[in-house]
Amino acid sequence: MSYISNADLGGSNESRAITPEPENEVFHEAWEPRVLGLVLATNAVGLWNIDMNRAARETLPNYRDLSYYEIWLAALEKNLHVRGVLNEDAPPPPRVLQASAVAAALASGSPCSREPTATARFALGQSVRTHAGQPNHHTRLPAYARGKVGVIERIHGVFVFADTNAQGLGESPQWLYTVAFDESELWGEAAQGSVVSIDAWEPYLVAA
Amino acid sequence: MSDTKPPGHSHTKTVNPLEQRVRDLEALLTRKGYIDPAALDVLIDTYESKVGPRNGAIVIARAWSDAEFRRRLTRDATAAIASLGFTGRQGEHMVAVENTTDLHNMVVCTLCSCYPWAVLGLPPTWYKSAPYRSRAVKDPRGVLHDFGVHLPQSTRIRVWDSTAEVRYLVIPRRPANSEHLNDTELAALVTRDSMIGVGLPRPVPP
Numbered sequence: 001m002s003y004i005s006n007a008d009l010g011g012s013n014e015s016r017a018i019t020p021e022p023e024n025e026v027f028h029e030a031w032e033p034r035v036l037g038l039v040l041a042t043n044a045v046g047l048w049n050i051d052m053n054r055a056a057r058e059t060l061p062n063y064r065d066l067s068y069y070e071i072w073l074a075a076l077e078k079n080l081h082v083r084g085v086l087n088e089d090a091p092p093p094p095r096v097l098q099a100s101a102v103a104a105a106l107a108s109g110s111p112c113s114r115e116p117t118a119t120a121r122f123a124l125g126q127s128v129r130t131h132a133g134q135p136n137h138h139t140r141l142p143a144y145a146r147g148k149v150g151v152i153e154r155i156h157g158v159f160v161f162a163d164t165n166a167q168g169l170g171e172s173p174q175w176l177y178t179v180a181f182d183e184s185e186l187w188g189e190a191a192q193g194s195v196v197s198i199d200a201w202e203p204y205l206v207a208a
Numbered sequence: 209m210s211d212t213k214p215p216g217h218s219h220t221k222t223v224n225p226l227e228q229r230v231r232d233l234e235a236l237l238t239r240k241g242y243i244d245p246a247a248l249d250v251l252i253d254t255y256e257s258k259v260g261p262r263n264g265a266i267v268i269a270r271a272w273s274d275a276e277f278r279r280r281l282t283r284d285a286t287a288a289i290a291s292l293g294f295t296g297r298q299g300e301h302m303v304a305v306e307n308t309t310d311l312h313n314m315v316v317c318t319l320c321s322c323y324p325w326a327v328l329g330l331p332p333t334w335y336k337s338a339p340y341r342s343r344a345v346k347d348p349r350g351v352l353h354d355f356g357v358h359l360p361q362s363t364r365i366r367v368w369d370s371t372a373e374v375r376y377l378v379i380p381r382r383p384a385n386s387e388h389l390n391d392t393e394l395a396a397l398v399t400r401d402s403m404i405g406v407g408l409p410r411p412v413p414p
Contacts, residue, residue: 010318010369014342018354021332023261023400028333031230036255036330037248038234045242054320068321068336073230080237090240099246106254109296109326112373140371142318144345156301156374176372187346194365196345199372 007058051166260329299326314405
């Protein structure tokens with residue numbers, strides 16, 4: 001079965017206007033903050049990583065019909081179901097986030113930069129072409145930026161590779177770059193006077 | 209007191225099905241020992257009342273008033289922001305990008321909802337919605353119009369799609385005639401939307 005992400009929205013056919021929102025409107029339904037708390041607390045249990053979580057969300061068949069906290073809830077239920085947590089004989093949790101540990105856990109975060117073990121293949125200012133294909137797994141190369149030529153604008157260091165991490169194949173850290181594309185390369189016209197960049201891991205790129 | 213409800217009417221308040229689903233899941237995970245419900249309360253309180261866009265506003269105000277801090281912020285945003293006490297989840301790898309007279313920066317996550325929580329808190333609904341995520345990369349000027357921002361055609365627009373774990377913070381241009389303001393007053397001019405790049409800071413009050 002081929003992998004389909006329903007979350008890759010950049011440049012898709014969409015004409016609806018955007019509705020701005022005041023700064024203090026954090027939640028809109030009483031259940032939303034509980035979902036936020038449930039998701040953050042269960043992430044800390046350690047049964048899945050951030051990339052597996054994104055994969056679980058983007059493959060929800062009804063992704064585009066759900067509000068964002070509904071997406072979080074449905075993906076959490078899916079993650080728990082797949083790992084047998086909802087069964088009578090659920091495995092014990094590897095870790096539990098206690099209230100007293102929340103502040104420290106949030107303050108330290110989860111950095112995903114790693115020490116380089118090889119030199120970066122690409123240099124600032126170099127032209128690169130992104131891969132064109134649709135991989136059969138979670139990826140962070142958006143469809144609108146596939147098979148396009150851009151320029152290396154920043155070199156961020158070495159980071160956990162989302163594609164392998166999402167599949168449970170390990171962190172396989174890779175160099176991460178900001179690649180900037182002229183709008184005409186992406187959309188075939190230069191109507192906006194804009195440049196768009198993505199952050200791309202080295203395996204997404206070849207020299208152009 | 210007489211009960212005016214018709215016979216058979218339930219006395220329990222009708223619960224929204226989503227609300228019930230979330231309650232049931234929380235109860236189940238609590239029973240199985242996977243969560244500490246008190247931890248959920250702390251997590252929620254953190255993002256309702258502690259970590260939000262006022263953090264980012266403090267960073268921007270400092271960048272406006274302190275040229276040396278601004279240099280550090282544009283060179284190593286994670287360290288500069290941490291020096292003001294803002295660290296942690298979804299702020300581990302920060303980059304700050306500066307608006308100028310001829311360049312306007314705007315941040316999006318077309319693939320999900322990546323957002324610099326440590327300085328801006330939780331993302332607004334529109335940031336996570338299909339219209340913003342689809343249009344920001346292709347029609348950034350149209351998106352800016354939706355927010356009431358009309359930039360001259362000569363201003364180049366730079367859109368940052370946060371497709372990895374780097375989180376972007378826009379440094380808006382300092383408002384005119386703000387030289388006499390202190391950092392607290394400057395921070396009050398910094399809006400959340402201006403730090404995402406879909407708005408401009410408030411003008412100096414007359």
